Amino acid sequence: GTEMGGALRHLANLLSVLSVQEDSREYVVLVRESIADLKVGENIRLEVVSNKKASGKLSRVFGDVISLPFQLRRENFNAIVSLANFGPIFSPIPHILFQCNPLYYCGYYLDKIRGKEKVEILLRRRLAVESMKRADLIVTPSNAMADMIKKTCPVVKNRPFQTLYHGYDHTPALLIDVKF
Numbered sequence: 168g169t170e171m172g173g174a175l176r177h178l179a180n181l182l183s184v185l186s187v188q189e190d191s192r193e194y195v196v197l198v199r200e201s202i203a204d205l206k207v208g209e210n211i212r213l214e215v216v217s218n219k220k221a222s223g224k225l226s227r228v229f230g231d232v233i234s235l236p237f238q239l240r241r242e243n244f245n246a247i248v249s250l251a252n253f254g255p256i257f258s259p260i261p262h263i264l265f266q267c268n269p270l271y272y273c274g275y276y277l278d279k280i281r282g283k284e285k286v287e288i289l290l291r292r293r294l295a296v297e298s299m300k301r302a303d304l305i306v307t308p309s310n311a312m313a314d315m316i317k318k319t320c321p322v323v324k325n326r327p328f329q330t331l332y333h334g335y336d337h338t339p340a341l342l343i344d345v346k347f
């Protein structure tokens with residue numbers, strides 16, 4: 168599917184903030200074709216990824232785990248922000264990873280599902296955990312979700328977490344302050 172939920176809200180707010188930056192940096196944003204008509208500033212370059220590639224299970228894993236780290240190194244990026252729960256497992260540059268899907272960490276939900284659906288959710292969670300283990304910052308839409316992740320996946324409980332609410336006001340005081 169092409170639904171991105173909270174990640175789309177974060178993307179829109181992030182793009183609006185980056186569009187008004189007064190420095191000479193160029194921001195490269197990979198977006199799926201279904202949302203490629205975003206309004207952005209001159210300092211932002213959108214690279215469009217097909218919906219099939221962005222949402223296909225195997226192509227997304229291959230892209231995040233294999234292709235993306237090579238692209239980051241080849242094109243000399245300074246940092247990466249992954250808004251949709253997964254990202255590179257081994258990033259050659261600083262990585263900020265957003266976790267927006269609580270279903271991966273909800274014991275109640277996992278106890279209710281069976282079969283293929285449960286296997287898929289557990290595999291997605293495993294990929295998210297591997298990304299989180301090495302991310303420089305993990306961003307969640309609530310403190311409760313961060314706590315749920317830390318409880319369900321204790322291997323990441325000592326990683327740096329930050330809460331950034333989905334409907335945030337994008338004034339500078341509310342932005343995550345990360346130095347690279």
